[in-house]
Amino acid sequence: MGAVSRYPYPKQVWSPAGGWWAQPKTWKSNTAIAALGMIVTLGAVWSVSAEKEKRYQQPKRWIPSMLWAKQYRNQDN
Secondary structure (H helix, E strand, C coil): CCCCCCCCCCCCCCCCCCCCCCCCCCHHHHHHHHHHHHHHHHHHHHHHHHHHCCCCCCCCCCCHHHHCCCCCCCCCC
């Protein structure tokens, strides 16, 4: 159901995803490198966002961003 046997396909067709039945030998290291890149990028964006976050109206209750926002870092609740 859904599986097909491999059939001849045109070799001149190029695909950035690897084409038909792609299974590169280095897929594990490629995935790890891509994940690391995404984590570093997310961390940088998170850091810049936390530094720039400024609330002009104080929250009426505790919110999670109070843990990392510069405005609330050194205050005792």
